[in-house]
Amino acid sequence: xxxxDQRKRKAVEYLGSKCADCGYQTEFLTVYDFHHKEERTGxxxxxxxxxxxxxxxxxxxxxxxxxLLCANCHRIRHELEHKNIPYSGLSCVSGEGNMGEQSxxxxxxxx
Ligand SMILES: [Zn+2]
Numbered sequence: 001x002x003x004x005d006q007r008k009r010k011a012v013e014y015l016g017s018k019c020a021d022c023g024y025q026t027e028f029l030t031v032y033d034f035h036h037k038e039e040r041t042g043x044x045x046x047x048x049x050x051x052x053x054x055x056x057x058x059x060x061x062x063x064x065x066x067x068l069l070c071a072n073c074h075r076i077r078h079e080l081e082h083k084n085i086p087y088s089g090l091s092c093v094s095g096e097g098n099m100g101e102q103s104x105x106x107x108x109x110x111x
Contacts (some may be wrong), residue, residue, distance in 0.1 A: 007050045011059060015068035021077075024070045033074040034066040092102060 008029050018025040019032070028085050034046035041061055046066060069077065 004051055007056075007059070008032075010056070011046065011063055012068060013049060014063055015066065017068035018068065019073055020067040021069055021073035024073075026070075031070050033069050033071055034063070035069045035074055035077055036066050038065065060109065 011034070012029055012032050015034070020035075044062055044063055046059070049062055063103070077087060
């Protein structure tokens with residue numbers, strides 16, 4: 001196994017080894033992405049830090065600002081960010097294709 005893969009595995013394990021949104025777990029590390037919880041604060045690409053030869057503790061500090069997502073959920077998050085829709089618990093395995101249950105009018109029912 002390449003050193004880079006080992007570092008990613010360690011990072012994935014650090015964040016719980018499963019997708020924070022849908023709970024998806026797999027041994028295939030390529031499925032996992034690191035998503036910054038706060039988009040604008042000191043954003044550094046985790047994938048860059050994993051590839052670059054930074055110390056684990058520095059990497060860990062960035063990981064503390066991130067959640068682990070599978071590729072599907074990561075795309076959904078970015079789609080929502082792109083459209084300025086607040087994340088409200090959508091996930092890629094919310095039932096068996098009952099996407100229609102969640103209204104696209106996000107927040108409409110909130111007081
Ligand atoms: Zn997911």
